[in-house]
Amino acid sequence: MLGAAFLGIGLWAWAEKACRRTACPCLADVSVPMERHVKVFAHSSVSDLYASQGVLSNISSITDLGGFDPVWLFIVVGGVMFVLGFAGCIGALRENTLLLKFFSVFLGLIFFLELTAGILAFVFKDWIKDQLNFFINNNVKAYRDDIDLQNLIDFAQEYWSCCGAHGPNDWNLNIYFNCTELNPSRERCGVPFSCCIKDPAEDVLNTQCGYDVRLEGELSQQKYINTKGCVGQFEKWLQDNLIVVAGIFVGIALLQIFGICLAQNLVSDIKAVKANW
Numbered sequence: 001m002l003g004a005a006f007l008g009i010g011l012w013a014w015a016e017k018a019c020r021r022t023a024c025p026c027l028a029d030v031s032v033p034m035e036r037h038v039k040v041f042a043h044s045s046v047s048d049l050y051a052s053q054g055v056l057s058n059i060s061s062i063t064d065l066g067g068f069d070p071v072w073l074f075i076v077v078g079g080v081m082f083v084l085g086f087a088g089c090i091g092a093l094r095e096n097t098l099l100l101k102f103f104s105v106f107l108g109l110i111f112f113l114e115l116t117a118g119i120l121a122f123v124f125k126d127w128i129k130d131q132l133n134f135f136i137n138n139n140v141k142a143y144r145d146d147i148d149l150q151n152l153i154d155f156a157q158e159y160w161s162c163c164g165a166h167g168p169n170d171w172n173l174n175i176y177f178n179c180t181e182l183n184p185s186r187e188r189c190g191v192p193f194s195c196c197i198k199d200p201a202e203d204v205l206n207t208q209c210g211y212d213v214r215l216e217g218e219l220s221q222q223k224y225i226n227t228k229g230c231v232g233q234f235e236k237w238l239q240d241n242l243i244v245v246a247g248i249f250v251g252i253a254l255l256q257i258f259g260i261c262l263a264q265n266l267v268s269d270i271k272a273v274k275a276n277w
Contacts, residue, residue, distance in 0.1 A: 005078070009074050009078070011075060080110070083106070084106060084107060087100075087102050088100070088103040088263065091263070092266060095270050097267050097270055097271065100264075100266055100267050100270075101263075103259075103263050104260050104263040104264055107259055107260050108256075108260055111253065111256045111257065114256075115253075129235075132165075132231055133165045133231050136164070136165040137165050139152075139153060140153070140164060140165070140173050140174055141173045141174055141175075143174050143177075143192065144174070144176055153192070154192060154193075155194075156230060157192065157194040157195055157226070157230060158198075160230055160234060161228070161233065162195075162229055162230035162233040162234075163191055163225055163226045163227060163229070164191075164195075164229055165230055165231050166229035166231060166232070167228070167229050168191050168195060168213070168225060168227055169214065170229070171195075171214070176188075177189070177191060179214065179215075187210075187211065189212055189213075189214045190210045190212055190213055191210035192210055193205070193206065193207040193208070193209050193210055195210055195225045196210055196224060196226075197223075197224060197226060209224065210224075210225060213225055
């Protein structure tokens with residue numbers, strides 16, 4: 001059920017995005033846009049910016065940046081969970097050895113891939129760090145291209161109290177925030193609001209707190225925004241929570257091994273019963 005829910009959410013969000021890109025009215029009147037289900041931002045100034053700067057409104061179509069779309073994460077994870085759940089559940093209920101074997105092999109393959117990825121990540125730590133840096137910067141470029149990606153970046157920067165991959169100047173990679181003279185954007189030389197240091201006394205979220213902040217010196221910036229990069233902050237978070245993270249991965253691995261053993265044991269029992277017929 002959980003896999004079907006993930007898959008359904010992913011497919012719904014993907015279909016709605018596709019309709020919006022092609023000006024399709026199919027979902028616009030009957031569903032609420034996905035961004036209304038997440039944290040609401042003050043987009044009025046951004047909407048005005050898009051209207052006055054139509055050339056910049058669709059980054060990916062111009063620059064082919066290919067930013068990460070969180071919708072695909074829902075679709076892939078939901079699809080895998082649904083297939084596994086379906087095979088295991090129906091296989092057990094109907095005593096279908098073929099489905100149970102498929103469940104065991106598929107789950108074993110996932111476990112093997114996870115184990116391989118963990119070993120490679122430990123051996124090639126520097127390469128993983130470089131890829132993480134590239135991934136973040138690539139998505140910084142596409143920040144305004146997709147609302148779900150934008151929300152994901154904002155969440156990461158707020159949660160880890162960071163800004164950009166290595167610092168605020170990484171936002172020069174984004175065509176709305178770069179400091180070039182030819183940039184007509186009001187957000188020029190700024191950063192997203194998620195980089196700002198929050199004032200506990202503020203009741204209303206100030207989405208313009210990052211405007212022009214990079215025109216000031218680094219010491220002045222530290223008063224208003226987080227100046228540490230997200231790569232470094234993520235590494236620090238992993239080190240501080242290593243036991244918890246390791247425990248989660250070990251727990252998932254044990255559940256997978258337990259599932260494989262149960263499926264194989266059920267297959268053996270079914271074969272033993274059939275042999276006595």
